[in-house]
Amino acid sequence: MAFRAFYALPVDNFATSTGQHTNAVHGFISMLLKLIAEEKPSHIAVAFDVGSETFRTREYSEYKGTRDKAPEEFPSQIPLIKEVLDALRIRHLEVPDFEADDIVATLKTEAEDESFDEVLICSGDRDTLQLVTETTTVLYPTKGVSVLTRFTPQAVEDKYGVPPARYPELAALVGETSDNLPGVPGVGPKTAAKWIAQYDGLTNIIARADEIGGKAGQSFRDNIDNVLRNRKLNHLLTDMDLAVSLPDLVTEPVNREAVHGVFDALEFTTLRERVFAMLPADSAAPDQDESTELSFDIASWADDGDLAAFLQAHADGEDAQRIALVLDDGATDVERLALATRTHALVLELAALPAGEDAVLAAFLSGPAPKTAHDAKSMWHRLTERGYDLKSVVFDTDIAAYLIHPDQRRHTLVDLAQRYLDRDVASDAAASGQLAFDLESDATIDTLARQALAVAELEVQLTGALEDRGLSHLMTKLELPVQRILQDMEATGIAVSETVFNELYDQLDADVKQAADDAYAAIGQEINLSSPKQLQKVLFEDLDMPKTKRTKTGWTTDAEALSDLFEKTAHPFLAALLAHRDRIKLRQIVETLRSARAADGRIHTTFQQTVAATGRLSSTDPNLQNIPARSEDGLRIREAFVVGEGYETLMTVDYSQIEMRIMAHLSQDAGLIEAFREGEDLHNYVGARVFDVPIDEVTAQMRSRVKAMSYGLAYGLSSFGLSRQLGIEVGEAKALMDDYFDRFGGVRDYLRTVVEQARRTGYTETMFGRRRYLPDLTSDNRQRRDMAERAALNAPIQGSAADIIKIAMIAIEDALEREKLDSRMLLQVHDELVLEIAPGELKRVEALVREHMAGAAKLDVPLDVSVGLGPSWREAGH
DNA sequence: CAAATCACGTA
DNA sequence: CGTACGTGATTTGC
The missing domain is CATH 1.20.1060.10 (Taq DNA Polymerase; Chain T, domain 4)
Incomplete structure (x- = not known):
């Protein structure tokens, strides 16, 4: 059916922006949805062939031998179909050495044995016609995949002149060109049907072969071997040992989140709508009608006591719940804060809050009551402006969405509510009449309340999604603590001259x-x-x-x-x-x-925590992670970043060659590990091995070549790229790479394994379990695929380094706090931290920073840390 | 006026 | 025909 769909839809009209063809996926799933809508099955399964070798090809090596190889745009679509089926929670079965038809025949037989009322088989293979009975009907595609002909026993008889059970006998006589099974020359379906009726089946035809007259009779006698072979091969197995049984095939609600994920990747929009329109989904969000029934308290903010009552009802005592917070977008000068559980919301207008309520709010925000927000760091900044402190944020829906889909650069609250809750919480939703009820009050209040309710509910959904992927730990132990640190770093800023x-x-x-x-x-x-x-x-x-x-x-x-x-x-x-x-x-x-430069004489960057696909931070407005560091004039810019008043010096601390060390650790390459343990200059050491000379005879040129090589490796550098970078011939670059891999085979094996595993699982993982999904690894667009492969090589390395420095930041912040030091972190530049040192704290801070940077992860090679000091970033730098 | 393109700074 | 980013000027396209 997938193959039919492939030919039914123009391949050029169905492709994602990354070049992945999707016509077969679209056609197949469209057909399947229509089928489900019309037939409403209680149980469902899809069977696939596996590879080209089966017991039939071993029996008869020419079986299906004349088939052309599938067009190159087709094979990569099969795994995609399976992904959609997984999301729809439809089981798909495949058994090595057997064909899909055998699985179908086995399931059909089991269903009839269990006295199912009706069995429907949808297949483009006529061999399945032998399975037709009073309860089993074959739906055979006649025009593309849009029209399916229902083959009941009567229909089979009408079309072929034999009852379904005898169809394979007819097929054996006639032969099947598409399977490369020649039959009896001169005998077509009409003659075959006539003989089957006349002699009562193939067995009798063979027994009485001598009686058949004419040219066709002689032809039959000459080709009995063909017929017997055909009959043997077109018999479908009905007693396979399948891993699943019928109760496993009961239709289930679709996995809403997975459907969104796979349809996003496939860039299907209409099919997505069809799915949700017709199928029940698991995480069914309350629909608009139900929402009206929510106890939806929108407090009149002028009334004293509403907030206290709300908090007492929902945030105190034994059944205290998380309170979700949403702040308005700040477009107007009113600032409103919505608080919500999954069922109750309260909207406050901050400027108009009575003094008593204001104190209650301030105490709640800075108190221990657990809170959830979307991008809590921004919220903290905005609340800080208004004189509030926000503490005890235990969940952030933005960070959660990022950990789940680090490649999606956008995960706004509106996006997430749409995707995970199927709910529109956009600010214009109220205005456009999409909301089921219209409060007398301002539409903004309504929207804020809905958004806060959505945050509360998203926490539940996303917590589950994080757990499913083993990401909960990264959320609570890494990203949330880092968020609080970044918050302070941003607020502190760095002094400039x-x-x-x-x-x-x-x-x-x-x-x-x-x-x-x-x-x-x-x-x-x-x-x-x-x-x-x-x-x-x-x-x-x-x-x-x-x-x-x-x-x-x-x-x-x-x-x-x-x-x-x-x-x-x-x-x-x-x-x-x-x-x-x-x-x-x-x-x-x-x-x-x-x-x-702000009024306080400092620059306050914003660190983006949910943007870089590998887990790194990024810096914007302004970007302080790309301040020039190489040229003399560039360095003069760093002279302008200075120690602030009341502090003694700037300190930079960085990891040396952290990515190569991670490469050594992950690859377990003995040579590379030894290189780092020896403490020799890495590139000299590697150069000595690659060029087979004593270490003190490694020339500057050798060193720079292996250096380019080593770094290039972590990014998937090609021999072409290496040759261009070094200005040498491709052949020479290739030879250099070969020599390198001869000496450091563990690295080569590791890189291969990484890509292979990512292709299998669909994602890469850092040392700490951070994932990056790379669907393009199975793209049939070479450029896309190659790009995904390079990303797969790099992501675990760059990502692990990002994880490690985040761990170090948390440990350093803890230590600074514990020891009650006034020194503070100002910037993070991927493998480097910039700190501002308070008077008299230099020695202690240097010691603790070295300790916690080096100890952030236990690798099989040491983590080398170097520290620089000076009144400006230039002088403190290395 | 927004999006795309090009160029270039960092790790 | 290494990875990961962000910014700014110009040009293109609606």
Whole structure:
């Protein structure tokens, strides 16, 4: 049926944005849903073939031998169909060495033995017609997969002239070209049916073969072997030993979350709607009608005592519940806070809160009562502005959704409510009349209440989803504690020197103008040097320079290509352009940072905790994780980040080569582990092994080559990429890789295993169980697949490093608190922390930071930590 | 006016 | 034809 669906729908019209073809999936599932809607089965199963070898091919090696290989767009769709079936909670069966038809025949037989009223078989294989009885009907696709013909005993007889049980005899005589089973030449369905009727079956036909006259009779006698073989092969097994029995096949509610997941990946929208329209789902959210029955208390915020009463009813005593919190979007100047359990909501207008209520609220927010929020870090910041402190957040729906689907960069509350609760809590839902009831009060209040109710309910759903994936620990022990730390880091910020920024800016600004003038002079015209389009015209049309690497819209003008062109042409425009690029970039960075300086003289970045697919943090507004660190001028920018007033010094502490150490640990490669244990310079050590020379004879070139190699490995570098990076021939790069893997075979084996396992399970895992799903690993688009493979190589390594530094941050924060130190963390830059050290605390902080960084994870190699000190980030850096 | 493209900074 | 990010200027497309 899947194959039929493949040919019924145009393959080019069904593909995801990543290039995965989905026409067979769509056609198959569409057909299946229609079937379920019309037939309403009590039990259901789908059977698949496994591979091409079965007991039949061993019996007769040419069986199905003339079949063309399936088109390349087809095979990758089969696992996708199975994923959808899993989400729909429909069992699918496959047994090595047997065909799907045998499974179908066995189940049908069991069902009839159990006196089921009716059995329906949907199959595109005519061999199943032998299974038709008074209770069993075959639905055979006639036009694509949209029209199914019902083969009852009468219908079989009408069409083929034999009763269903005799159909295989007819097929044996006629043969089946698609299975490469020749029958009797000259005998078609009409003759075969006539003989079967006349002699009462194949056995008798064979016994009385001599009596059959004419050409056809002779042909039959010459081909009896074919017929016997055909009959043997087209007999379906009805007594297979299946792992499941009929009670396992009872129809079940669909797994709502899984359906969303798989249909998101497949980019199916109409089918998703059809599924939810027709099938019951497990986590059925109260629908709109039921919502009206919720005890939906919306307090009049002017009344004193409502909050206290609400908290007493829901947050106190033995059956205290989690309180979900939602703050309005801040678009207007009113700030409203909604509190909710799964059934009760209360909305407060903060500015209008009576003093008594305000005190109750403040005590509740900062008190021990457990709370749930969506993006609690933002909420904390906003509540802090209003003078409240938010504590005891024990669940965050944003973080939970991120742990479950780290690749989805967006998981807003509205998205989550739609996906997990099938509920629209968008702020315009009320206005657009989608809500079932309309309170007299403001629609915003209604929306906030609904959102808070949704958060409360999402916690239950997401807690289950986290548990299913073994992610609960990461939530409670890692991400939530890290969230609180980031909150403080963001609030603290890092001090910057306005003077340094101003001086830098003026210098760079002059440089920019000079470089621009030089560039204009070199080409005799003024163009926009920041416009790749205009640059292309000048370089490749006016100056007719050799073409560089292609981009989507033309030829690249990136720094590497421009340097290349400069070597070839020595044109002064290129030098001026490169200088201009460099200066303008730095000037822009300085300007961004200068304007990000807050009234307290510090820059307060925002750390994104739910964005990077590997588990890393990212930094925005401004990004303090990409401050220049290499060039001299870049480093001057770091001079502007300084120790704040009242503090003694900045401290940076970083892990050296943490990703390579994780690679050593995960791969268990003996050579690599030894390299780190020896404490030798890693790249010299590896170079000595790869080039087979004593360690003190490793040249600078050897060292830089193995260094590029080592790092490239963790990212899935190809020999092509390596050759380009090192400026050597592909063959030489290939040889280098081979030598490397000869010496460090454990690394090669590990990398292979990682990809293989990810392809099997659908996800990679860090040392601490953080997952990343990579559905593209089975894509039939090579570019997509290769990209997913490289991501699979990198994710466990980059992700484990991210986990480790998060663990270290928690331990450091704990220690600072425990020892009542005033020193504090300011920034995290993936493998580095920046701290501000309070007077007199240097020694103790350095000791505890070293201890907790190095001790964050127990690897089979040491975690090396280095510490730097200084009045600015530049001097504290390494 | 928003999205896409290009370029480039970090680990 | 290594991974993971964020920002800004220009261009494209509606």
